[in-house]
Amino acid sequence: MKKELTIFDNPENAKKVRIILYVLCALLFLGDVFVHKHGHFGWDEWFGFFAIYGFVCCVGLVLAAKHWLRTLTKRDEDYYD
Amino acid sequence: MIDLPPALIFIFGAFFIPFIKGKAKSAFLVLLPVVGFINLLFLPEGIHWTVNFLGFQLVFGKIDKLSMVWGYIFHIISFISIIFALHVKKDLDYWATFVYAGSALGVVFSGDLISLFFFWEMMTIGSVCLVLARRTKAAYEAALRYSVVHIVGGLFLLAGIVIHANTTGSIEFKYLGLSNLGTYLIFLGFGVNCAWPILHAWLPDAYPEATITGTVVLSAFTTKTAVYVLARAFPGTPILIVIGTIMTAFPIFYAVIENDLRRVLSYSLINQVGFMVVGIGIGTEMSINGTAAHAFSHIIYKALLFMSMGSVLHMTGKINGTDLGGLYKTMPITAVFCMIGAASISGFPLFSGFISKSMVITATGDGHYTLVWLVLMFASAGVFHHSGIKIPYFAFFAHDSGIRTKEPPLNMMIAMGIAAFLCIFIGIFPGLLYSILPYPVDFVPYTGAHVMEMLQILFFSALAFTYLMVNGIYPPELKAINLDTDWLYRKGSKLFLRLARNPVEAIDTCFGQLYMNLVTKPGLKVAQGIWKIFDVEIIDGLVNQVAIFAKDCGQYIRHLQTGHVRNYALMMVVGFVVILYFFIG
Numbered sequence: 107m108k109k110e111l112t113i114f115d116n117p118e119n120a121k122k123v124r125i126i127l128y129v130l131c132a133l134l135f136l137g138d139v140f141v142h143k144h145g146h147f148g149w150d151e152w153f154g155f156f157a158i159y160g161f162v163c164c165v166g167l168v169l170a171a172k173h174w175l176r177t178l179t180k181r182d183e184d185y186y187d
Numbered sequence: 188m189i190d191l192p193p194a195l196i197f198i199f200g201a202f203f204i205p206f207i208k209g210k211a212k213s214a215f216l217v218l219l220p221v222v223g224f225i226n227l228l229f230l231p232e233g234i235h236w237t238v239n240f241l242g243f244q245l246v247f248g249k250i251d252k253l254s255m256v257w258g259y260i261f262h263i264i265s266f267i268s269i270i271f272a273l274h275v276k277k278d279l280d281y282w283a284t285f286v287y288a289g290s291a292l293g294v295v296f297s298g299d300l301i302s303l304f305f306f307w308e309m310m311t312i313g314s315v316c317l318v319l320a321r322r323t324k325a326a327y328e329a330a331l332r333y334s335v336v337h338i339v340g341g342l343f344l345l346a347g348i349v350i351h352a353n354t355t356g357s358i359e360f361k362y363l364g365l366s367n368l369g370t371y372l373i374f375l376g377f378g379v380n381c382a383w384p385i386l387h388a389w390l391p392d393a394y395p396e397a398t399i400t401g402t403v404v405l406s407a408f409t410t411k412t413a414v415y416v417l418a419r420a421f422p423g424t425p426i427l428i429v430i431g432t433i434m435t436a437f438p439i440f441y442a443v444i445e446n447d448l449r450r451v452l453s454y455s456l457i458n459q460v461g462f463m464v465v466g467i468g469i470g471t472e473m474s475i476n477g478t479a480a481h482a483f484s485h486i487i488y489k490a491l492l493f494m495s496m497g498s499v500l501h502m503t504g505k506i507n508g509t510d511l512g513g514l515y516k517t518m519p520i521t522a523v524f525c526m527i528g529a530a531s532i533s534g535f536p537l538f539s540g541f542i543s544k545s546m547v548i549t550a551t552g553d554g555h556y557t558l559v560w561l562v563l564m565f566a567s568a569g570v571f572h573h574s575g576i577k578i579p580y581f582a583f584f585a586h587d588s589g590i591r592t593k594e595p596p597l598n599m600m601i602a603m604g605i606a607a608f609l610c611i612f613i614g615i616f617p618g619l620l621y622s623i624l625p626y627p628v629d630f631v632p633y634t635g636a637h638v639m640e641m642l643q644i645l646f647f648s649a650l651a652f653t654y655l656m657v658n659g660i661y662p663p664e665l666k667a668i669n670l671d672t673d674w675l676y677r678k679g680s681k682l683f684l685r686l687a688r689n690p691v692e693a694i695d696t697c698f699g700q701l702y703m704n705l706v707t708k709p710g711l712k713v714a715q716g717i718w719k720i721f722d723v724e725i726i727d728g729l730v731n732q733v734a735i736f737a738k739d740c741g742q743y744i745r746h747l748q749t750g751h752v753r754n755y756a757l758m759m760v761v762g763f764v765v766i767l768y769f770f771i772g
Contacts, residue, residue: 110516110591114584124653131646134639141639146552146560156564160644163568164651171443172662179670180444186668186677 131157192236192247193258193296194306196223197265197289204285205278213273216281220266223292227258234298243358246298252625256479257295257415259623261288263609264407264486271494271602272400280320284404287313291408295415300348300358300373303416307344307380311337314409317401318393329396332673336379336389344376363420374421381413381464382457384433388673390457391441395449395506399497402449406456406493407486414463414482423470431468432562434461439569441671446507446664448496448578452489455532455574458566459485465563466547469554472626477546479624484539484613488531491606492578495525498595498603499582505590508577508664513587518594522583524603531610533575534567534641539610541641542617542632549630567641568648575645576652581664710737 114120135157145151200219207215235248265288272280290313293306311334318330351369352358363370382390390410394402421427438454438461445451459481466478498521499514500506515522527538534540544567551560594600613620621628655661714734 111519112516114515115587124657127646127649127653131650134643134646137639138643141635143636143639146555147557154643156640156643157647159564160568160647161651163565164572164648165655167439167565167569167572168443168651168655168661171440172660175440176444176662176669180665180667181670183666183668185670 190230191226193223193227194289194293197285201282201285204281216269220262224262227262245302247302248296249298254295256483256623260483260486261292264490267602267606268403271403271599273598274596275400283313283316291412294412298360300360303360304345304348308341314405317405318397320401321398326396329393333389333393340376340379343372347372347376365424377413377416380409382410383430385672387457388671391450391453392673394453395447399501403490403493406489410460411482411486418467418478422467422475424468427464427468428559431461431464432559434464435566436562439573441669442573444662444669446509448506448508448582451573452492455570456489458570462544462547469550471550474547474550476624476626476628477550480543480546480620483620484543487606487609488528488539491528491603494603495521498599502592502595503590508581509666511582511588512585515583517592520594524607525579527607527610529575529579533571533645536638536641537614539613541614545632545637546630568644571645571648572652707737
């Protein structure tokens with residue numbers, strides 16, 4: 107049997123991945139300063155618009171799916187049997 | 188060199204499959220799409236292979252830039268998915284794959300509505316076989332529902348074609364627009380295969396029940412053929428913008444809470460087709476180019492994602508998020524392939540989704556469709572969330588499920604490798620794809636602003652996922668199913684039957700009584716009167732016969748009345764179509 111990869115068995119490594127993500131997010135957010143934007147609507151040229159929109163959308167999506175859709179539609183696996 | 192209709196090579200070739208054995212069969216299966224592709228490369232633009240049929244001109248080869256985009260990608264994906272399936276030992280699977288793919292090519296290259304309808308229905312047959320080939324009870328039932336939905340959709344298409352042909356006297360397949368009742372019905376028939384909202388439930392119902400290799404094939408053809416016919420016949424139809432926008436948004440909510448990972452991919456398939464439908468609805472050169480480009484790159488990365496999940500299912504026998512996790516330890520290469528597919532569907536710069544999806548989004552911005560633009564951006568973030576992060580995370584990382592397996596067979600790895608290579612190649616060198624699009628491309632994907640916008644959206648979506656995960660807010664995968672509109676015909680029809688049975692029975696009894704009072708009883712009374720007048724000995728037999736005949740008639744009519752409700756429904760649909768036909772004709 108081939109040797110297994112175990113890199114993420116160490117919680118420290120998973121934490122390192124998260125830290126890299128945080129740093130990249132911060133850099134991208136600040137990177138808005140250096141990019142010349144040419145939006146279609148005006149407000150899409152606001153500083154950090156895409157970053158904030160992406161974050162808010164995803165949190166909203168998950169909360170809506172969890173609290174509303176799941177409440178409405180969840181059934182047992184043998185519901186149709 | 189002899190030019191052949193692309194559909195013919197696949198469908199004719201399919202019938203030789205059972206007669207070839209062993210290594211020769213594998214070689215034949217792989218060579219068939221290659222031969223088809225070479226044939227395609229040499230097809231000159233224009234109208235080819237016309238046949239006269241009952242006074243109509245059937246066209247089996249309408250070759251132009253639009254149909255060629257679909258022609259190329261359908262050959263490429265047939266090649267990849269047949270390599271992925273080479274370990275399968277059942278002829279039915281191969282036969283169905285080539286009949287199905289060949290029929291899709293038939294639709295794409297048909298220049299008239301009659302041959303289009305013929306290939307359209309053959310696609311249903313091929314695809315149903317791919318679901319049935321799983322040979323489980325769930326697959327059998329899903330295939331039955333799948334075929335009923337598509338047969339009904341096909342009926343709408345047929346009725347539309349008949350009415351359209353009667354109204355305009357033309358069966359040519361070209362720009363139709365919503366101009367008469369016929370084209371509305373054609374539009375609706377296309378919409379069933381395109382998985383429009385409410386009509387979509389067949390897709391997440393059937394695709395996850397198909398075979399491991401069948402789902403890969405299915406993901407490529409039915410919906411994308413529908414996208415093609417809509418792009419051909421209904422570009423610039425505003426309602427498509429609304430339909431497409433809804434398609435991009437609602438499936439991602441389902442994808443977040445769905446446990447079966449192939450079903451998650453089915454929902455994200457609808458979401459991606461939504462982008463294409465929006466592009467058709469806008470109808471500018473830029474947006475139609477975007478639709479064609481997105482169909483091309485989508486087919487490859489979606490197949491790659493289904494192949495990676497198929498490999499997981501093949502090796503572990505499990506596909507639910509609740510049962511998986513930690514597979515990166517023993518399937519690292521598959522995990523990498525999956526993440527390449529995930530990066531592509533999410534539209535990461537340097538991957539194929541980025542250079543195609545951004546064309547559609549830019550087209551909505553150019554047209555100042557503010558709300559549509561906002562929803563498409565939301566959908567871009569959402570698709571990254573569930574296809575980009577959730578799929579690889581729950582299958583390969585998350586908690587360790589304890590499953591120890593190994594990489595899938597070599598043929599599966601090669602197929603995923605080719606698809607992964609193409610995802611990156613198209614992403615880095617978009618020029619080649621842009622050069623085959625229907626219109627000249629005036630679009631530069633890699634500008635600082637584009638790249639920055641997309642990276643911000645994606646990384647902050649990942650940040651949101653991490654935030655929700657770390658704080659325990661993210662909904663856990665549950666061993667459960669989620670209701671969708673297929674409830675209407677899976678549970679609703681039973682409810683309807685139960686409700687309907689009483690009124691139907693009442694009407695039946697009423698008719699029986701009416702008949703008894705109006706025919707049988709008077710008949711008996713008359714017979715009695717006659718008996719009083721004439722000699723019993725002479726008339727007796729005759730009267731009995733009349734009464735018996737009348738009773739038999741009553742029995743017969745009663746049987747007619749008690750027929751199954753679905754027969755009534757069918758008769759109503761048929762009657763409706765016939766009435767429409769005469770009304771319009």
